[in-house]
Amino acid sequence: MPESAIKRRSNDKHLLPQKTCCYCQRPFTWRKKWARDWPNLKYCSDRCRALAKSAQPEQR
Secondary structure: OOHHHHOOOHHHHHHOOEEEOOOOOOEEEOOHHHOOOHHHOOOOOHHHHHHHHHHOOOOO
């Protein structure tokens, strides 16, 4: 399959996968820079990740 057929156009963003942030419960959409880690992503932003860590009691 030609590479051009695989690439999506910018107006096809509604076709990208979405997840829900574990902290704020807002949906966030796939980004190319997250492609490697997409299965492991839980938070939509650094802020949500930091707030979630500070909200949990430390487990040792």
